[in-house]
Amino acid sequence: MTKVPKYWSKAKIYLSKKDKTISRLIKHYKNPSETILTSRRDIFFSLCKSIIGQQISVAAANSVFFKFKKKCKNKINSKTVSNLTFSQLKGCGLSRQKVLGIKNLSKQFLDKSFNPKLITKMNDEEAIIYLSSLRQIGRWSAEMILLFTYNRPNIWPIQDIGLLRAISKNYKKNYLPPMQFVEVLKKRFSPYCSVATWYLWRSIDPEPIQY
16 A cells, blocks of 8 residues: 555645535544555556446445455466456356456456556546446546546546535535536546545545545
């Protein structure tokens, strides 16, 4: 895990001046252990975790991922996964589509048809499009990778149910909140939407999110 992003302190000051609600959340969640956005800096690990966690509960995802990690002998990388059979992966509790997604991912990493080093040279939208070219990875998953793995400062994942719930709760809006209002918040929070997203998530989740 890495330390808190360099922009974090500056972002908190900026957002506190821009928005009373976020300012209140920043003051409330002031314990460093509650507010640090950490990253493994391991994109293959994060992509596998993303694919495994799609469309199932957090508890179910954790259970499947534990089995997957054990099957990989705690070495989650493209070579290890490529050596696992379809049946071995399916035995972890993965659907056929998720197995195909993970196997395809390992193949593209090994043959270098997908090069994660290129992402550092891309802007957010370019990176989202590039990541979304991977099987089983859509826009939401790509945004989570940019926020958690690369710690990009201005990610505003409007497809994320947790973020929309948090906006509804904190700004007293019906669920789903109007997209026009969501866009207003995006403009207000830029260039630190990732930090605002983090604090909004914290307001509805008792545990800091890791990805």
